[in-house]
Structures are given as structure tokens and as C-alpha cells.
Amino acid sequence: MLKRVVIILKRELRILQRNPIYLVFMVVMPIVAVLFFTTILSSGQPTEMPVGIVDEDYTPITRRMARLLDAFQTTRIAGQYATVSEAREAIQRNEIYAFLYVPKGTSAKLLASRKPTISFYYSMTSMTSGSLLFRDLKTISSLANAGLMQATLRARGATDDQIMTYLQPITIDLHQVANPTLDYNAYLSTTLVPGVLTLFLFLLAAYSLGTELKFETGPNLLHMAGDNIWVAITGKMLPLFIISLAIFYSYELYVYYILGFPHLGGPWPLVWLGLLTVVASLGFGIFMFGLMPQLRMSMSICSLWAVLSFSMAGSIFPAANMDAPLEALTWLFPLRHYFMVYQAVVFNGYSVANVWLHVVALVAFALLPLFVYPRIKKALKYYVYVP
Amino acid sequence: MNIIYEKLCDVCAVWRDEMKTFVRDEGVFLFCLLMPAVYPLLYAWIYNNEVIREVPVAVVDESHSALSREFIQKADAAPDVSVAYRAASLDEARRMVERQEVRGIYYLPAELADAVYEGRRTFVSVYADMAMTLQYKAIYMTATSVVGQMNKDIRISRMTKLTTQRDEDISAAPLRFEEVPIFNPSGGYAGFILPCVLMLVLQQTLMLGIGLSEGTRRERRRMLTVAHLHPSHGYGLRLALGKGLAYFMVYSVWAAYLSIVVPRLFGLVMIAQWRDLLAIMFPYLLACISFGLMLSWMVRYRENVLLLVVFTSVPFLFLSGVSWPLSSIPVFWQKVGALIPSTFAIRAYVRVGSMGATAADVMPELRALWIQAAAYFLVASVVMWRTRK
Numbered sequence: 001m002l003k004r005v006v007i008i009l010k011r012e013l014r015i016l017q018r019n020p021i022y023l024v025f026m027v028v029m030p031i032v033a034v035l036f037f038t039t040i041l042s043s044g045q046p047t048e049m050p051v052g053i054v055d056e057d058y059t060p061i062t063r064r065m066a067r068l069l070d071a072f073q074t075t076r077i078a079g080q081y082a083t084v085s086e087a088r089e090a091i092q093r094n095e096i097y098a099f100l101y102v103p104k105g106t107s108a109k110l111l112a113s114r115k116p117t118i119s120f121y122y123s124m125t126s127m128t129s130g131s132l133l134f135r136d137l138k139t140i141s142s143l144a145n146a147g148l149m150q151a152t153l154r155a156r157g158a159t160d161d162q163i164m165t166y167l168q169p170i171t172i173d174l175h176q177v178a179n180p181t182l183d184y185n186a187y188l189s190t191t192l193v194p195g196v197l198t199l200f201l202f203l204l205a206a207y208s209l210g211t212e213l214k215f216e217t218g219p220n221l222l223h224m225a226g227d228n229i230w231v232a233i234t235g236k237m238l239p240l241f242i243i244s245l246a247i248f249y250s251y252e253l254y255v256y257y258i259l260g261f262p263h264l265g266g267p268w269p270l271v272w273l274g275l276l277t278v279v280a281s282l283g284f285g286i287f288m289f290g291l292m293p294q295l296r297m298s299m300s301i302c303s304l305w306a307v308l309s310f311s312m313a314g315s316i317f318p319a320a321n322m323d324a325p326l327e328a329l330t331w332l333f334p335l336r337h338y339f340m341v342y343q344a345v346v347f348n349g350y351s352v353a354n355v356w357l358h359v360v361a362l363v364a365f366a367l368l369p370l371f372v373y374p375r376i377k378k379a380l381k382y383y384v385y386v387p
Numbered sequence: 388m389n390i391i392y393e394k395l396c397d398v399c400a401v402w403r404d405e406m407k408t409f410v411r412d413e414g415v416f417l418f419c420l421l422m423p424a425v426y427p428l429l430y431a432w433i434y435n436n437e438v439i440r441e442v443p444v445a446v447v448d449e450s451h452s453a454l455s456r457e458f459i460q461k462a463d464a465a466p467d468v469s470v471a472y473r474a475a476s477l478d479e480a481r482r483m484v485e486r487q488e489v490r491g492i493y494y495l496p497a498e499l500a501d502a503v504y505e506g507r508r509t510f511v512s513v514y515a516d517m518a519m520t521l522q523y524k525a526i527y528m529t530a531t532s533v534v535g536q537m538n539k540d541i542r543i544s545r546m547t548k549l550t551t552q553r554d555e556d557i558s559a560a561p562l563r564f565e566e567v568p569i570f571n572p573s574g575g576y577a578g579f580i581l582p583c584v585l586m587l588v589l590q591q592t593l594m595l596g597i598g599l600s601e602g603t604r605r606e607r608r609r610m611l612t613v614a615h616l617h618p619s620h621g622y623g624l625r626l627a628l629g630k631g632l633a634y635f636m637v638y639s640v641w642a643a644y645l646s647i648v649v650p651r652l653f654g655l656v657m658i659a660q661w662r663d664l665l666a667i668m669f670p671y672l673l674a675c676i677s678f679g680l681m682l683s684w685m686v687r688y689r690e691n692v693l694l695l696v697v698f699t700s701v702p703f704l705f706l707s708g709v710s711w712p713l714s715s716i717p718v719f720w721q722k723v724g725a726l727i728p729s730t731f732a733i734r735a736y737v738r739v740g741s742m743g744a745t746a747a748d749v750m751p752e753l754r755a756l757w758i759q760a761a762a763y764f765l766v767a768s769v770v771m772w773r774t775r776k
Contacts, residue, residue, distance in 0.1 A: 025694050036702055039717055046715040088569065092744035094734065097712065110561060117563040124571040125741050127579045129712040131524060134566065138531065141564035148561045165508045169541045170499070170534050173510040174527065177484075179517035184711075187520055192701060203694050210690070296414050299690050303697040304422070310701055311433050317576050318519055321436050343518035350485040 004226050008235025011224060012208075016239055021207075025200050026240065030247045033196040034189075038259060041185035049129050050078030052087045052099035059107040065118075065144055069100060072136050084121075091123050098122035098133045110148070118144075128184070178262045178348050186261040190342060191315035193251060195335050198281040199306035201244055205285025206302050208236055209376065210295025218380030229377040233369070237282055244282075248274045264349030273341055280334045280365035287365075290372020293379030309335035315343075337361045394625055401629025408600050409637060414689070419596035419634075423588055423641040430584050431653040437575030442525045443471035445480040445489040452500030454537070458511065461533045462493060467525035484516055491515040491526040503541060521576075570742040571656060578655055582740055583709050583733045585645045587700060590675045590729045593638060594696045597630075597679035602689025623772030627764060631676045638676070642668040646736065659739045666746040667735045670756035674728035677763035684770045707733035731755045 016022045053066050070077045078096050081087040087099040101119040109116035120137045124130040146167050153163045179186055212218045225232035252270045256263045263270065288305070289298040311317070312326075313335040319327050330336045337358040344355045352359060369376075408415050444462070448455045463470040471489050474480035480492040494512035502509035513530045515523045571578040646664055650657035683692075705711055706724030713721070724730040735752040738744040746753065 021691050021694065025698075029694075029698060033698070033702070036720070037705075040705055040711065040720050042717070043715050046712045049712055049714055089744075089748065091569070092738050092742050092748045094713070094738065113561065115561065115563055117565050119565040119567055121567045121569045123742065124568045124573075124575075125579055125582075125737050126709050126712060127576065128710065130568070130571075130579075134568075135528075137564070137566060141562070142535070144564075145562050152561075165506060166542065166545065167538075169503050169506075169508065169538055171508065171510045172527075172530055172534055173512045175512065175514040176517050176523070177514055182517070182520070182523075184520070187517070196698060196701070199698060200694070203697070207690060207694070295690055299693050300414060300417055303693050307697060307700055308429070311430065315519065316521070317434060318439065318522060321439050322433060323435060326433060343516075344485070344487065347518055348485070348516065354486050 001226075001228070001231060004224070004228070004231045005235045005238070008221070008225055008232055009238050011221070012236050012239050015208075015211075019211075022204065022240075025204060026243050027247060030197055030200060030251070034193055034251050034254060037189040037192050038185060038255065041188055044181060044183040044185050045074065046129055046132060046184075047073055048076040049074055049098075049133065050096045051075045051133065052079045052081050052090055052096040053077055054081045054084055054087050054099060054101045056104040057102050057106045061107045061110065062102045065102065065140070066100070068140055068143060069136075072140075074132050074136055087121070091121075097126065097129045098137075178264055183261075185259070186255075188316075189255060190261060190347070191313055191335070191339050192310070193255070194248075194277060194338055194342075195306075195310050195313065197244070197248055197251070198277065198309065198335055198338070199303075201240075201278065201281035202285040202288070202302040202306050203299055204240055204244075205237065205282045206289040206298040207295070208240060209233075209286065209289045210298060212380060213293065213383045214295050216383075218383060222377065222380050229373045229380075232380070233286065233373070233376070237286070241278065241282060245275065245278045248278055263346050265346040266349070269341075269345040269352075273338070273346060276341075276359070276362040276366070277334070277338045280337070280362040283366040283368045284334055286376075287368035287372055290369060290376045293375060293383065305333070309333045312336055313339045315339045331361060334362065334365050337365075397625045398629040398632065401626055402632045405600070405630045405633035406636075408603075409633075412600060412603060414599040414603075415596045418592045418599065419637060422592045422595075423638075423645065426588050426592075427581075427585055427645055427649045428652075431577065431581060431649065434575075434577035434580060435653075437573060437577050439521045439525050440466055441469040442467060442491070442522045443489045444468055444491045444493055444526055445472040445474045445483045446470050447474050447477050447480050447492060447494045449497040450495045450499035454500045454503060455495040457537065458493070458495060458533055461536065462529055465529045465533065468529040481514075484514070490519070490522045493530060506545075577653065578741065580710065581653070581655055582650070582737050583704055583707055585649060586671075586707075586733045586736050587704055587729050589638065589642060589645055589671070590678075590703075590727075590732070591696055591700055592641075593634060593672075593675045594679040594682065595692060597634065597676070598683050598692030598696060599689050601680070601683035602692055605689075623768040623770070626771050627677075627680055627768045630680060631673075631764070634676045634679075635672055638672050642672055646740070650740065656741045658741070658743045660745070663739045663744075663746045664736075666753060667732060667739060667749070667756075670753060670760050671728060671732040671735075673760035674732075674756045674763065677760050677767050678728055680767035681763045681770060703727055703729050704733075706730050709733055709737055725755065726759075728756060728759050731759075 051069065053069070055062050055066065066077060069075055079090060081090060081099065084101055087096070087101070090096050091099070099121050101121060103116070106116040106118065122130055122133045122137070149167060150163050153166060158166070176182060212221055221232050221236075222229070225235065252274055255261045256270060285302055288302050292298045292301065312319075312330045312333045314322070314330055319330045319336070322330075340358040341355050341362070344350045345352055409419060410416060446459050448459065459470055462468055472480070472483055474483060474492075477492070477494055480489070480494070483489045484492065492514040494514065496509065496512070499509050499511070511530065511534055513527060515526045517523055646668060647657070706716070706720060706727060707730050708716055708724070716724070731752040735749040738749055739746070
């Protein structure tokens with residue numbers, strides 16, 4: 001039996017050699033994907049986002065505020081505008097993402113203790129920049145107020161310590177567990193890249209079985225496998241499995257040990273989670289092919305599934321906030337389980353016991369093909385390809 | 388005159404042939420007729436709830452004071468966070484985080500109330516699970532605003548010399564800051580991601596459809612779907628025109644559906660004038676069709692196109708510079724993005740649709756789309772002519 005597996009394996013290797021598509025989508029494109037996501041997000045957090053200022057007052061006080069805004073790492077003052085509508089048009093032309101509006105008479109009102117209002121306009125059409133700019137604005141508004149009160153209190157003879165106690169009796173002591181720098185690269189790449197890898201695995205599994213039908217080599221394959229579907233599929237999937245696992249491990253090695261993404265769970269979870277993800281994705285691809293033993297349909301369904309995975313993984317928009325039926329449907333996506341196990345075990349370093357159901361789900365995906373082996377066998381034997 | 392008429396006939400024949408594949412070829416049917424209808428609805432459903440509400444947190448209250456109770460009440464009353472558990476110790480709360488029951492912890496130290504009454508500085512600890520930024524943001528921002536309010540109250544209570552409420556108010560915060568989210572004002576996730584997805588669905592399904600239909604054609608080794616269309620001068624041009632026309636007709640309907648109907652259906656901000664939308668969608672469709680026709684020569688077997696196009700969906704979304712700010716995208720990737728029609732269409736559509744810009748404001752994007760449409764069409768015609776054998 002083992003001998004037959006080796007025969008099929010050799011046959012498969014010849015196919016891989018002949019059809020460049022395998023090499024491209026097993027090795028080249030995954031590497032491109034890893035490089036794409038890790039370089040595009042390499043700054044970790046968006047920095048130096050262009051913002052504008054509409055300063056109708058233009059006094060030393062308001063200029064100091066503008067400098068304060070400019071000094072933040074996330075923002076850069078890209079332009080001064082004469083009116084609010086000019087600044088709004090600049091946002092519409094994508095020149096700036098937000099602007100600070102200081103109306104005329106702000107300084108005078110401030111000196112007269114008449115509580116002037118300053119407005120910060122920001123666009124939420126881009127969520128990442130919008131929410132980061134909003135956070136900066138919050139900081140600036142409290143800093144500006146603190147600065148003003150500080151001056152008053154100092155004039156009354158208070159010490160710095162007294163001033164701070166007065167201004168902020170309670171402070172927030174923030175613990176950003178596991179990702180203290182709020183690195184978006186570590187946060188996004190760790191789901192998007194595995195998402196792309198599982199996508200290729202879905203499709204390649206269905207593709208490699210489907211092409212047997214397309215080129216009508218199914219009977220030959222079964223014959224070489226001694227009419228044993230287990231041998232045929234094992235032999236066919238082995239090269240895909242080994243190469244993809246190697247790619248998955250290389251990706252993990254690169255992001256966790258070279259780029260230093262947080263992984264409080266240490267190396268072992270990376271090893272078994274990588275293995276589980278690869279076999280679960282292959283299992284899903286084979287299963288889909290078994291359900292619809294036809295190259296085109298199985299690949300189409302696999303692609304629809306794979307594209308939805310990115311949203312259904314719930315890594316960006318949490319599954320708990322989706323409608324209840326959708327939250328239940330997330331269980332049908334291997335990437336969802338990868339993400340749940342990853343965030344608990346790899347990222348935070350919690351025990352597997354907390355997410356054991358998701359581990360079981362991944363194993364179940366890997367075992368799914370067993371149900372459709374008879375169907376695949378039948379298809380390989382009797383199917384006639386219609387282009 | 389006769390020649391022009393004949394060539395027009397050729398174009399029409401190619402068009403008729405291509406129109407038939409929409410219903411005959413199940414792959415083309417699935418990607419060009421079914422997916423553009425269903426996918427947007429699915430995505431709209433996924434992001435239906437827009438914002439993150441009631442993120443569960445655990446509270447460890449070691450202070451047991453009126454002040455700590457005030458904090459807990461205010462945090463629980465805030466829309467983004469819900470106090471799901473009161474833990475006896477930080478360790479217990481940590482275990483809850485590990486079991487994924489809560490996403491963060493508010494820790495109120497024993498000295499909290501005493502310190503405030505004695506006029507010392509004290510703190511509230513916030514522990515957040517960083518696996519999901521939106522939840523982290525909800526937990527942290529709620530703590531910041533609750534503590535901010537409480538600080539203000541404490542400051543006011545310490546001011547004895549002030550008499551009127553207005554005085555108190557001004558001394559607690561001399562300057563008022565107003566935050567105005569101008570576009571996508573609810574700050575919802577759907578309002579931000581859906582416009583991009585809608586535009587992307589157009590391009591990706593078009594590319595899939597064209598790729599599949601071209602793949603079938605090449606597989607059958609039958610370049611001439613129309614018998615009397617001889618490989619002569621201008622052959623590629625007529626083929627590209629005829630095919631392009633067929634896709635353009637079908638996708639005009641989809642473009643209208645995706646850019647007007649779907650946003651209305653889900654109550655997204657959609658303030659564009661029809662002229663401005665037309666100014667974007669027209670060159671966008673042309674650019675996508677030419678792009679698809681041009682790439683279709685890469686497809687030796689029709690299934691290969693699935694692998695290529697499906698994978699690029701997420702990267703293309705990033706290249707548009709909406710989900711990740713354009714100013715933070717490396718120049719190299721910006722240049723790659725400039726080759727893709729969706730990059731410009733998404734930018735233009737978001738600005739016109741959700742930000743109320745006019746066609747004049749998105750001129751650079753429109754120009755880019757027209758250039759892409761023309762350039763890809765030319766290349767596509769040349770490629771078709773060269774592979775005519």
C-alpha cells in the first residue's frame with residue numbers, strides 16, 4: 001500500500017512539474033502575499049497623516065495649539081485653509097483627513113473666561129485614520145485645557161505636583177496586553193496572510209482533483225492506486241500538503257521571529273496550529289470537490305467561501321457583533337477557527353483548554369473528506385469532462 | 388461604406404455570441420449574473436450592526452466606595468461597554484479573559500476613594516485584550532471618558548471659592564472642544580467598508596467572468612466564435628469591441644444596482660448626484676472590461692483565472708487606500724495600485740458617494756480611469772490579434 005502511495009506521489013510530482021500553476025500558487029503567490037501585507041503595514045500604525053487647520057483667530061495661543069497638533073506622531077499639518085468649506089473640499093480631494101477649526105475671537109473669549117469652542121472635523125470614511133485622529137484630538141483637547149489651567153494655577157502659586165493632582169485626580173493606567181505598541185501589522189497580517197494561504201489551499205486541493213476529471217486521467221489514477229481511493233488521494237495531496245506546510249512555517253518563522261510579532265504562546269502552538277490549519281484547509285477543498293465532483297463548480301464554491309472567510313473570521317469586525325445567524329455561520333469557515341485559536345493560544349498565550357472547541361472544529365474540517373471518498377471515487381471512474 | 392457596415396456586423400456578431408455565454412456558461416452565469424446580485428447583500432448583512440456595542444468587561448472593585456460604584460455604573464451605562472462580571476480578584480478576572488468571557492478588565496484599587504478624598508493622585512487600571520482593535524478601542528475609550536467626567540466633578544468639588552455653576556464649568560475646562568465626524572458620521576463599519584466592497588465586486592466579478600469565458604474559448608481551440616470573422620486587419624479590435632460591448636451592457640445594470648440601489652437598501656450615506664456617479668462608473672466599467680480582456684490571455688485553462696482573481700481581492704482593497712491610509716502605503720505599492728482600476732474607482736466613489744464631492748473634485752481619479760481604459764483596450768486588441776491562430 002505504501003508503495004502505491006509513493007507511485008501516486010511520483011506521478012503527482014510530475015504533474016506539479018508540468019503545470020506551472022502549482023508552483024506559482026503554492027510558493028510564489030504566498031510569498032508575494034506575505035511581503036505585500038507585511039510591507040504595506042510595515043509602519044505598524046499610520047503616522048504623519050495629513051491634517052489641516054482653519055485658524056480664523058491667528059493669535060499666539062491658537063498657533064501654539066496648531067504646533068501641538070503637528071507634534072503628534074500620527075499627524076502632520078499639511079495645509080492652512082481660510083474657511084471651513086475650503087478645508088472640507090480639501091478632505092473631499094483627499095489632501096487631508098481631518099482639520100481643526102478655530103473660530104474668530106477664540107483667544108479673546110478665552111482671556112475673558114467665556115469658554116470658546118474649537119471644532120475638530122474628521123472623516124470616518126476611513127476607519128483607521130478616523131479613529132486614530134479622534135484619539136489624538138481627545139488628547140489635544142485635554143492637554144490644551146490642562147495647559148490653560150496650569151497657567152492659572154501656577155500663577156496662584158501651586159506646585160507642579162499639586163497642579164497635576166488637581167487636574168487629573170484619577171489617571172488611567174493602561175495595560176495593552178500582548179501588543180503594547182498597538183501594531184496594526186501584527187494585528188492584520190496574522191489573519192490576512194493565513195487567509196490567503198487557506199484560500200490557495202482550498203482552490204489547489206479542488207484543482208488538483210478536478211484536473212484529473214478534466215484531462216480524463218481519473219481511471220488511470222485509480223488503476224495506479226490499486227483501485228484504492230485512500231491511496232489515490234493521500235498520494236495526490238502529499239506534495240501539496242508538504243510544500244504548503246513548509247510555506248506556512250516559513251511565514252510563521254518570518255513574522256514571529258524576524259519581524260517579531262507578539263506570540264506569548266511560544267513556538268509550539270505555532271507548530272501545531274500551522275499543521276492544523278493546513279490540513280483543515282486541504283480537507284475543506286477535498287470535501288467541496290467531493291460534494292460537487294466537477295472542477296469548475298467546486299473551485300467556484302471554494303473561491304466564494306474563501307473570500308467570505310476574511311469577513312467571517314471576525315478578526316476585524318467581531319463575530320459577536322454580527323447578527324445571531326451569521327455568528328453561527330462563522331463556524332463553517334476554517335479561517336474563523338484558526339483566528340480564535342491564534343488569538344487565544346499564540347497571541348495571548350492562554351491555555352488551549354479555553355478554545356478547545358475551535359481546535360475540534362479544525363480537526364473536523366480535516367476529517368470531512370472521509371464522508372465523500374466514495375463519491376470522489378465514482379467521479380474519478382466514470383466522469384466525462386464537458387468543457 | 389460597405390466595409391464599415393460589414394465590420395459593424397462583425398462586432399455585433401461577436402456581441403451576440405458573448406451575450407449567449409452569459410446564460411450558457413454556468414461559470415460566467417455564476418460570476419457575472421449571480422454574484423454581483425448576492426454578494427453585496429451578504430456583505431451588507433455581515434456588517435449590518437455597524438458599530439461595536441456592549442463589549443463585555445470584568446470589574447475588580449477593591450475600593451468598595453461610592454466613587455468606585457460611580458465608575459462601574461457609568462461604564463456600564465456607556466453604549467460601548469457592558470460590565471458582565473464582578474470579579475473578586477485580578478486573577479479571577481484574568482481567567483475570565485482567558486476563557487474569552489470578557490475582553491478586558493477595569494481594576495479599581497483599594498486606595499481609590501481614600502486617595503481622592505485626601506487629595507493624592509490615584510489610578511484606575513485598564514487591561515485590554517489586544518486581539519481585536521475595535522474592542523480594545525471601546526474598552527479604553529469608555530474608561531477615558533468616564534474618568535474624564537469624574538475628574539471634572541472632583542475638580543469642581545474642590546473649588547470652594549467659586550460660586551456660580553458657570554464659574555465652575557469654566558474653571559473645570561476653560562476651552563470647549565467639539566468633535567464633528569463629518570463623513571460617515573455614525574462611524575460605522577458598514578459605512579466605511581461597504582462602498583469599497585461594492586466597487587471591488589464589480590471589477591472582480593467582471594474579471595472572473597471575462598477570464599472564464601476567454602478560457603473556455605481558448606480551451607476549445609476555437610478562436611473564431613463567429614464563422615465569418617476572418618483573421619484580417621483590425622480583427623483584434625472588432626473582437627475586443629464586440630466582447631466589451633456585451634459585458635458593458637450587462638454591467639451597466641450591475642453598476643447602477645451596486646452604486647445606487649444597494650446603498651439605499653441598507654441606509655448607507657449616498658449623497659452623490661447621478662451625473663457624478665455616471666462620470667465615475669462609465670470609465671470604470673470600460674477600464675475593468677479592458678483590463679479583464681487584457682489579462683485573459685494569461686489564462687491557459689479557465690480555472691486558473693479563479694486562483695488569480697480571487698486572491699487579489701483583499702490586496703486590491705488595501706491598495707485603494709481607504710482601509711489603510713494612503714499616506715502610509717509604501718510608494719512601490721502605490722505605483723502597483725495605480726495599475727488597477729478599482730484603486731481609483733473606490734477612491735472616487737467613496738468621495739462622491741459618502742463625502743459629497745463632485746466629479747470635478749475627483750478629476751485626477753477619473754483621468755486615471757480613462758487612461759487605463761484606453762491603454763488596456765489597446766493592449767487587449769493587440770494581444771487578441773496576436774493570439775488569433
